Amino acid sequence: MSHAPASDEDVTFATLLDRVRKHVDGALATWLTPRVAAASAVSAEVGAAAEAVCGLALRGGKRMRAALVGAAFVACGEQDWARVERAMIAIELLQVYLLIHDDWMDDDDVRRGGPAVHVLLRERLGSKRLGDAAAVLAGDLSCGYAQDALLESDLPAERVLAAARAFARIQEEVVTGQLAEMSTHASVEVIHALKTASYTVTGPLALGACLAGASEARVAQLARYGRPLGIAFQLRDDLLGTFGDASATGKPVGNDIRQGKRTAIIAEMRGHAASEAVLARVLGRVSASDAEVAEVVRAMETSGAKARVEARVAELLVEARAALEAMGLPEGSPGKRWLAGAVRALGERSA
Amino acid sequence: MSHAPASDEDVTFATLLDRVRKHVDGALATWLTPRVAAASAVSAEVGAAAEAVCGLALRGGKRMRAALVGAAFVACGEQDWARVERAMIAIELLQVYLLIHDDWMDDDDVRRGGPAVHVLLRERLGSKRLGDAAAVLAGDLSCGYAQDALLESDLPAERVLAAARAFARIQEEVVTGQLAEMSTHASVEVIHALKTASYTVTGPLALGACLAGASEARVAQLARYGRPLGIAFQLRDDLLGTFGDASATGKPVGNDIRQGKRTAIIAEMRGHAASEAVLARVLGRVSASDAEVAEVVRAMETSGAKARVEARVAELLVEARAALEAMGLPEGSPGKRWLAGAVRALGERSA
Numbered sequence: 001m002s003h004a005p006a007s008d009e010d011v012t013f014a015t016l017l018d019r020v021r022k023h024v025d026g027a028l029a030t031w032l033t034p035r036v037a038a039a040s041a042v043s044a045e046v047g048a049a050a051e052a053v054c055g056l057a058l059r060g061g062k063r064m065r066a067a068l069v070g071a072a073f074v075a076c077g078e079q080d081w082a083r084v085e086r087a088m089i090a091i092e093l094l095q096v097y098l099l100i101h102d103d104w105m106d107d108d109d110v111r112r113g114g115p116a117v118h119v120l121l122r123e124r125l126g127s128k129r130l131g132d133a134a135a136v137l138a139g140d141l142s143c144g145y146a147q148d149a150l151l152e153s154d155l156p157a158e159r160v161l162a163a164a165r166a167f168a169r170i171q172e173e174v175v176t177g178q179l180a181e182m183s184t185h186a187s188v189e190v191i192h193a194l195k196t197a198s199y200t201v202t203g204p205l206a207l208g209a210c211l212a213g214a215s216e217a218r219v220a221q222l223a224r225y226g227r228p229l230g231i232a233f234q235l236r237d238d239l240l241g242t243f244g245d246a247s248a249t250g251k252p253v254g255n256d257i258r259q260g261k262r263t264a265i266i267a268e269m270r271g272h273a274a275s276e277a278v279l280a281r282v283l284g285r286v287s288a289s290d291a292e293v294a295e296v297v298r299a300m301e302t303s304g305a306k307a308r309v310e311a312r313v314a315e316l317l318v319e320a321r322a323a324l325e326a327m328g329l330p331e332g333s334p335g336k337r338w339l340a341g342a343v344r345a346l347g348e349r350s351a
Numbered sequence: 352m353s354h355a356p357a358s359d360e361d362v363t364f365a366t367l368l369d370r371v372r373k374h375v376d377g378a379l380a381t382w383l384t385p386r387v388a389a390a391s392a393v394s395a396e397v398g399a400a401a402e403a404v405c406g407l408a409l410r411g412g413k414r415m416r417a418a419l420v421g422a423a424f425v426a427c428g429e430q431d432w433a434r435v436e437r438a439m440i441a442i443e444l445l446q447v448y449l450l451i452h453d454d455w456m457d458d459d460d461v462r463r464g465g466p467a468v469h470v471l472l473r474e475r476l477g478s479k480r481l482g483d484a485a486a487v488l489a490g491d492l493s494c495g496y497a498q499d500a501l502l503e504s505d506l507p508a509e510r511v512l513a514a515a516r517a518f519a520r521i522q523e524e525v526v527t528g529q530l531a532e533m534s535t536h537a538s539v540e541v542i543h544a545l546k547t548a549s550y551t552v553t554g555p556l557a558l559g560a561c562l563a564g565a566s567e568a569r570v571a572q573l574a575r576y577g578r579p580l581g582i583a584f585q586l587r588d589d590l591l592g593t594f595g596d597a598s599a600t601g602k603p604v605g606n607d608i609r610q611g612k613r614t615a616i617i618a619e620m621r622g623h624a625a626s627e628a629v630l631a632r633v634l635g636r637v638s639a640s641d642a643e644v645a646e647v648v649r650a651m652e653t654s655g656a657k658a659r660v661e662a663r664v665a666e667l668l669v670e671a672r673a674a675l676e677a678m679g680l681p682e683g684s685p686g687k688r689w690l691a692g693a694v695r696a697l698g699e700r701s702a
Contacts, residue, residue, distance in 0.1 A: 042527055
């Protein structure tokens with residue numbers, strides 16, 4: 001949303017992101033192509049699932065997580081981020097796995113501007129039941145691919161093993177977060193930390209650090225930087241889900257409201273009488289009209305909920321920057337500049 | 352956890368299985384308990400999923416896969432199978448993950464003599480939709496646990512890494528097999544090799560061998576022994592699903608027929624006119640009466656399909672025994688005796 005001229009930091013991280021994206025897009029295609037061919041040779045159904053994984057993996061994606069793997073790798077003393085290419089592929093395929101399962105669970109039909117995988121496979125297999133089962137399996141397949149890719153990393157065994165442990169932890173945390181999201185009691189911020197911060201920020205940072213052979217202390221420092229940044233990222237996501245530009249985010253505005261998603265903004269509206277009344281009428285009603293959705297959006301602003309979430313984002317970004325300072329990385333080093341740039345890119349993004 | 356490796360010298364596979372079962376039952380409970388507690392602390396839903404994983408993991412299970420990990424470890428030159436305890440936990444939790452997803456996909460309500468996890472979670476969360484999503488997540492959680500456990504193995508990093516690669520391959524193969532099962536064209540034996548042989552026999556053998564630091568040639572020899580044995584195991588499963596004792600197998604007889612499962616017996620009935628007519632009327636009809644199911648069972652016998660599947664099992668067991676001989680393991684060594692015993696235990700089992 002910011003129209004301020006980009007600072008040097010921004011340009012640097014943006015350039016890294018751009019380079020990583022090109023590299024990872026190519027590497028993902030190269031890595032997946034023989035697997036899709038092998039899957040298709042087994043049966044059309046296996047081929048359809050593998051194609052769906054490949055299609056979603058290559059359909060856009062900012063490769064922000066991959067860039068964070070590279071930034072952490074370099075921040076922990078390594079030179080060449082391309083050496084963690086396999087881990088970059090892995091984190092992107094882990095995301096594909098999570099998106100597939102998540103879209104099916106939330107009944108979200110659109111992903112990255114195209115049909116969600118369960119929608120694609122229902123059509124391809126001519127049945128809701130088969131399509132749903134195939135989508136869950138396609139997610140599982142992507143999860144297996146992700147581990148495969150990570151374990152191919154051409155780095156010392158101890159480092160790869162440490163990264164694999166971090167990877168298993170990411171999976172457990174995300175799943176825990178998704179289960180916690182079903183609760184009406186769990187704290188929204190705890191859910192965000194588990195469900196998003198983990199695989200979006202702290203996980204990729206841990207992968208890069210482990211693959212660089214970093215000490216546990218260093219991995220912990222990176223986590224203190226990554227956790228607030230990851231939560232801020234999800235809060236920004238909640239804001240963009242309602243106040244963002246649908247053509248840029250690839251998700252229809254109003255979706256979150258019609259699905260009754262417990263976003264941070266909704267949580268902040270609780271206890272405000274007028275808001276509660278609107279929410280009771282509209283939230284979670286798939287058939288809610290555009291006018292009703294607009295009422296909720298207005299209440300988000302008048303109740304101050306939106307402003308409070310924005311303030312919390314700002315607070316979390318201050319926390320992330322302080323944690324980065326505390327790491328004592330050499331001033332002006334690429335690692336430090338990239339991690340500083342990531343704070344703006346993730347916390348202040350508009351898509 | 353104490354056991355004297357020396358006393359393993361003269362134990363049979365049945366005794367090994369018994370010792371492994373006791374060991375793994377205890378180890379699984381010890382390993383899972385703090386995780387269930389941590390999950391419950393996040394929210395009731397997370398706790399319910401973790402409890403469901405733990406409950407299914409501890410509800411019976413023959414621990415045959417765990418025993419095969421130990422047998423391969425010893426056959427590849429190691430002494431003490433308890434050193435692969437974490438891999439044993441891992442393969443059992445991988446099975447739990449697969450059973451949870453599989454039961455949900457097949458709409459199987461009973462598992463190991465109790466309610467399937469999706470049935471349990473639908474009730475616990477008071478909704479089919481939430482329960483199904485939670486069951487898929489509980490499976491994912493168990494998958495994460497499994498990796499976690501394997502990566503904790505206290506053995507050289509290169510060995511653990513090789514085992515982790517084998518583990519990722521198992522997951523990919525099983526998922527591929529499940530997807531192939533949706534097809535009406537894929538060969539039943541290819542499906543069995545992928546879907547069952549992989550995580551039941553060849554996968555556990557590969558884990559044990561990798562953790563013992565075995566050569567690739569040795570791992571390949573074990574695969575040649577394990578593949579026919581694993582397929583025979585699944586054929587035996589198909590036979591027991593219809594001709595077995597439901598109280599011993601824990602699955603109601605007639606289930607496979609009412610669900611229209613493409614078992615090897617059904618595949619063998621194709622082309623036999625009288626059988627085709629019965630199948631067309633009964634197979635895959637959930638509401639089929641016991642008398643109708645009995646008609647299909649009779650046709651399985653009169654068409655010769657049952658006998659042909661039994662003959663194929665015998666053939667596969669001969670193949671497995673020949674592959675075991677070709678490995679050139681010392682005559683009378685525990686590793687060789689256990690692998691020979693496994694052929695009988697898995698291929699000629701009655702439950």
